[in-house]
Amino acid sequence: MKAETSRRTILAGGSAAAGASLLGGCVQPTMAGMLDGADWRRGHRLRDGSFPAPDGPVQDIDVVIAGGGVAGLATGWRLADAGFANFTLFELEDRTGGNARSGRNAVSAYPLGAHYLPVPNRDAAALRYMLRSFGMIVGDAPDGPVYDPYQLCADLEERLLWRGEWQEGLFPQSGLPSGQQAQRQRFDQSMDYFRRAVGLDGRPAFTIPSVLSSVDPRFTALDRLNFADWLDSEGFTAPALRAYLRYCCRDDYGAEPEDVSAWAGIHYFAARRGWAANGDGDRELTWPEGNDRLASLMAARIHSNLRPAHTVFRLAVTAEGRAELDVFDHTAGRSRRLRAKVAILAMPHFVAARVAPSVCSPGGLSYAPWVVANVTVSRPPEGKGVPLAWDNVSTASDALGYVVATHQTTSAALGPTVLTWYMPLSRETPQVARKIMLTRSLERWQEIVRADMLAMNPDLDGAIERIDVWRWGHAMIRPTPGFLTDPARLAARSAHPPVLFAHSDLSGLSLFEEAHHHGVAAAEMALTHLGHAFESIA
Amino acid sequence: MAEAEPAITVDSAERAPASLAVILLVSVLVVATCGLIYELLAGTLASYLLGDSVTQFSTVIGTYLFAMGVGSWLSRHVRRDEMGVFVRVEILIAALGGWSAAGLFLLFPVVGDFRIALYALVLAIGVLVGLEIPLLIRILRHRFAFRELVSNVLTYDYVGALIASLLFPLVLVPWLGMMRTGFVFGLANVAVALALLVALRRQRRVAVDVIAALVVAASLIAGLVAADRMQRWSEVAFYGEPVIYARSTPYQRMVLTRRGEDLRLYLNGNLQFSTRDEYRYHEALVWPVLGRVARPDTVLILGGGDGLAAREVLRDPRVRQVTLVDLDPEMTRLFRDTPQLAALNADSLSSPRMRIHNTDAFRWVREARGSYDAVIVDFPDPTEFSLGKLYTESFYREVARLLAPEGVMTVQSTSPLVAPESYWTVATTLESAGLHARGYHAYVPSFGEWGFTLAAHRPFAKATRLPQNLRFLTPSSERAMFDFPPDMARRPTPVNRLDNQALVRSFAREWGNYEG
Numbered sequence A: 001m002k003a004e005t006s007r008r009t010i011l012a013g014g015s016a017a018a019g020a021s022l023l024g025g026c027v028q029p030t031m032a033g034m035l036d037g038a039d040w041r042r043g044h045r046l047r048d049g050s051f052p053a054p055d056g057p058v059q060d061i062d063v064v065i066a067g068g069g070v071a072g073l074a075t076g077w078r079l080a081d082a083g084f085a086n087f088t089l090f091e092l093e094d095r096t097g098g099n100a101r102s103g104r105n106a107v108s109a110y111p112l113g114a115h116y117l118p119v120p121n122r123d124a125a126a127l128r129y130m131l132r133s134f135g136m137i138v139g140d141a142p143d144g145p146v147y148d149p150y151q152l153c154a155d156l157e158e159r160l161l162w163r164g165e166w167q168e169g170l171f172p173q174s175g176l177p178s179g180q181q182a183q184r185q186r187f188d189q190s191m192d193y194f195r196r197a198v199g200l201d202g203r204p205a206f207t208i209p210s211v212l213s214s215v216d217p218r219f220t221a222l223d224r225l226n227f228a229d230w231l232d233s234e235g236f237t238a239p240a241l242r243a244y245l246r247y248c249c250r251d252d253y254g255a256e257p258e259d260v261s262a263w264a265g266i267h268y269f270a271a272r273r274g275w276a277a278n279g280d281g282d283r284e285l286t287w288p289e290g291n292d293r294l295a296s297l298m299a300a301r302i303h304s305n306l307r308p309a310h311t312v313f314r315l316a317v318t319a320e321g322r323a324e325l326d327v328f329d330h331t332a333g334r335s336r337r338l339r340a341k342v343a344i345l346a347m348p349h350f351v352a353a354r355v356a357p358s359v360c361s362p363g364g365l366s367y368a369p370w371v372v373a374n375v376t377v378s379r380p381p382e383g384k385g386v387p388l389a390w391d392n393v394s395t396a397s398d399a400l401g402y403v404v405a406t407h408q409t410t411s412a413a414l415g416p417t418v419l420t421w422y423m424p425l426s427r428e429t430p431q432v433a434r435k436i437m438l439t440r441s442l443e444r445w446q447e448i449v450r451a452d453m454l455a456m457n458p459d460l461d462g463a464i465e466r467i468d469v470w471r472w473g474h475a476m477i478r479p480t481p482g483f484l485t486d487p488a489r490l491a492a493r494s495a496h497p498p499v500l501f502a503h504s505d506l507s508g509l510s511l512f513e514e515a516h517h518h519g520v521a522a523a524e525m526a527l528t529h530l531g532h533a534f535e536s537i538a
Numbered sequence B: 001m002a003e004a005e006p007a008i009t010v011d012s013a014e015r016a017p018a019s020l021a022v023i024l025l026v027s028v029l030v031v032a033t034c035g036l037i038y039e040l041l042a043g044t045l046a047s048y049l050l051g052d053s054v055t056q057f058s059t060v061i062g063t064y065l066f067a068m069g070v071g072s073w074l075s076r077h078v079r080r081d082e083m084g085v086f087v088r089v090e091i092l093i094a095a096l097g098g099w100s101a102a103g104l105f106l107l108f109p110v111v112g113d114f115r116i117a118l119y120a121l122v123l124a125i126g127v128l129v130g131l132e133i134p135l136l137i138r139i140l141r142h143r144f145a146f147r148e149l150v151s152n153v154l155t156y157d158y159v160g161a162l163i164a165s166l167l168f169p170l171v172l173v174p175w176l177g178m179m180r181t182g183f184v185f186g187l188a189n190v191a192v193a194l195a196l197l198v199a200l201r202r203q204r205r206v207a208v209d210v211i212a213a214l215v216v217a218a219s220l221i222a223g224l225v226a227a228d229r230m231q232r233w234s235e236v237a238f239y240g241e242p243v244i245y246a247r248s249t250p251y252q253r254m255v256l257t258r259r260g261e262d263l264r265l266y267l268n269g270n271l272q273f274s275t276r277d278e279y280r281y282h283e284a285l286v287w288p289v290l291g292r293v294a295r296p297d298t299v300l301i302l303g304g305g306d307g308l309a310a311r312e313v314l315r316d317p318r319v320r321q322v323t324l325v326d327l328d329p330e331m332t333r334l335f336r337d338t339p340q341l342a343a344l345n346a347d348s349l350s351s352p353r354m355r356i357h358n359t360d361a362f363r364w365v366r367e368a369r370g371s372y373d374a375v376i377v378d379f380p381d382p383t384e385f386s387l388g389k390l391y392t393e394s395f396y397r398e399v400a401r402l403l404a405p406e407g408v409m410t411v412q413s414t415s416p417l418v419a420p421e422s423y424w425t426v427a428t429t430l431e432s433a434g435l436h437a438r439g440y441h442a443y444v445p446s447f448g449e450w451g452f453t454l455a456a457h458r459p460f461a462k463a464t465r466l467p468q469n470l471r472f473l474t475p476s477s478e479r480a481m482f483d484f485p486p487d488m489a490r491r492p493t494p495v496n497r498l499d500n501q502a503l504v505r506s507f508a509r510e511w512g513n514y515e516g
């Protein structure tokens, strides 16, 4: 039965190929898939300002949240958790979640963007509180909170394709001259120093949430350099080490080491001190749908407050100290006006500057474009060396490799799965990269993704069933040198009611913990302003 | 006669008797048939031994055709005595092609990289076969007009290909087997060489070539006679005994071997049981559990798709229902529907008391509800991360949830002698999942010293009730299984968790050391 089908498939394939060559061209069967992404038409409409004037009566409300990414959802979740209900969250897209959204097909759910949360630091008290309420922290042990083992990334976590063989971890273990290995060790020691370092203000030099890091100039001065220059000056020049560090910068910031502040580059390595029992502090939480698990749980808590497909396109502060917001409803095609005691802008900073120019200046921020492809395969990838891991990276590729959607849910290393392929377009300037990204066709992207996947896993030949491509034009803020002292960002961080800001951009680092921290902080500030009693969880 | 010989530089074939032309045309047919047979043999053998038939076939055919191209190209360097070269090529093809199947079978278990041997052989045969037709065309060029020559040669060539491609699957593989097919066609090649040598014997010295051809023919005949024995050797070298059934399912490669009364099942090359002593393993797996449960009404078996553990369980009349979860539907189907195998498990898989779920146990236990009085966990050894998940604290917590308050479970836990750390990791992990755990072990000759772990919500009853008619366990031998001599004694181990897979790592280390 099996043999029969495969023979027929070959015959069919053969005649198709023959037909194609008769037609004299490379008639390739088109691969199934969709080209999609953050809705830039709605986004660009904001830039062009072509919204109808609001009609109907002005609605009074206590709190408006503009933006339903992780930060906006965390704001709403925090308000609801404090027993506060008089708020509305507007989200431009049809679904909340922002960069943490996910897709789903018959095989599995899969991430479209953010896909994991490292076990949080001790400092991230509010986040831990939330994880506990979601059943992700299941208890306490003397050495820290106990995380639900099903949600911690299962072993094998990472593997690296290096010289034709997969090996565990993301740094080459073998075949490196001892000098290069020694530099890696020296780099680790250096990061260890920064991890332990405490500023004169008594705060850790680097932590997450990053706003709790020390402002001691001994460390913040690093923000004046770019990471590549700092590495050069410290003699970290070994090619393997630099390739690894480039991978890390692109993975977390979507940018090249030359474009990343040295402070941010070091932050990646020195800020994580995950606090968990069973030695799980250096683990990550992950789910088939990525961080949408967390986003959806937050959204479920505030379901009745959510208004997707609504763009907040204008915000001004009235003479009475209220926030006046104009909101366009994409379904009804109408605009209306609200008056809020507190408005929380949980949108990217560059959008906020457009929506509320009177209270927010754009500053010198720039955003990295990303492409994420979900590759549905009929059988899991293999390869020489260690077996399939959750995160699979190749030293020979300019993309960041792929994660396996079904890693957490099955024991069987078999059957169809979805592989999520990541690529920040960091080689060009963001403007040029965005143009490239928007002009490339689905077929071209599919070719690129397919070629890269097959270079890593030739065994996937014939197993790829579809490739869905997702484009993020302004995926994440780039922590370029000087970002720590960017006045626009600092101003937004110290805003007061009636207008507050909540977005990972306030940290300059695009991370779940940062977004969550700012969401909770804004919510608590709003509650204080409104005189609603609550106990701080931050 | 001597004067009659004109002093011109034409090929000897031109002066050959007319019968030679016939022999030559017949040899086109024969060499074409043989050539394709060797190619089919190599392709079939490669996909049989290496799996993935599409890849193997297309790479073997590609390599072979390419090598033929090389051979054709090389033919230009044959400047004289085409006939002599052709005869020697035939003898060489006979030796290489004739022995190709047997040689590859015998090499497979002993060489490090089988692919190198395979492709080297395919290349060599291909180059030689590629020389044949160009040489024949040149030999025949004065016998026929060019138009006729090309037509004749190509006709016989293609007809030979048709004969080969029909004979191979319909007659040769089923009736002769691959090794013998090789020898038979090797003999055909050598016959062509000998026929030509006989026809030419008056015009040239052929003694050396005749001797070579006869030696090759003799070796092929010897091979043909010994094919059966060699077939057995090659499988002996790989599996230790003759293979009677082999099949790759999407989940694993299943191989059944039999020598005399001894039937063995291998999954992915790992021995699962031998009928010689499986009763020892399965009695030790099942009865310490059932003997400690007062009312084993419902029993859960995780893994164990061969139905042998189920056979033991169903011997207990108190058991009302058995639920068996095994990943591979092929496995349970094979052991349910093949009379020979169903006899081994006493038709346990088709018992009305049996319920089979073919699904990933890791998923199944998380979703399952209900309560089982006895649970038997019989998974393959934790050789991979995917299997290691089935030995984790999280997995045991789910199983504990399914285990009745008075219930007892057992876990197949690898060898406490070869891999003591891995063995005791299972007990440590069961304890960390909140269960009481006790190790025991039994000697199963085909595995060696083998370990199991009992677990339950409450401390265990010491006494156990065993049925009368067991072949291995008695109350006193059962008690003795719980004693561990110092070389297998309990030692501290980590807990096997999803995020550390301590067991997969220690297992690889300990068995790696053991196997060198």
Ligand SMILES: Cc1cc2nc3c(=O)[nH]c(=O)nc-3n(C[C@H](O)[C@H](O)[C@H](O)COP(=O)(O)OP(=O)(O)OC[C@H]3O[C@@H](n4cnc5c(N)ncnc54)[C@H](O)[C@@H]3O)c2cc1C
Pocket: A046, A066, A067, A068, A069, A070, A071, A072, A090, A091, A092, A093, A096, A097, A098, A099, A100, A112, A113, A114, A115, A116, A117, A291, A310, A311, A312, A313, A346, A347, A348, A351, A355, A370, A372, A472, A475, A476, A502, A503, A504, A505, A510, A511, A512, A513, A515
């Ligand atoms: C490809 C990719 C992979 C990533 N991987 C990870 C990861 O693994 N782990 C991690 O921690 N982080 C990751 N990140 C970073 C991720 O951006 C953050 O973790 C986090 O999701 C950011 O949330 P946010 O709320 O700050 O911003 P956003 O997600 O940008 O949310 C802003 C929301 O506001 C909406 N909006 C914008 N304008 C308006 C308007 N005018 N009116 C109404 N709504 C508006 C947007 O549609 C959006 O939903 C990744 C990012 C990308 C792009």
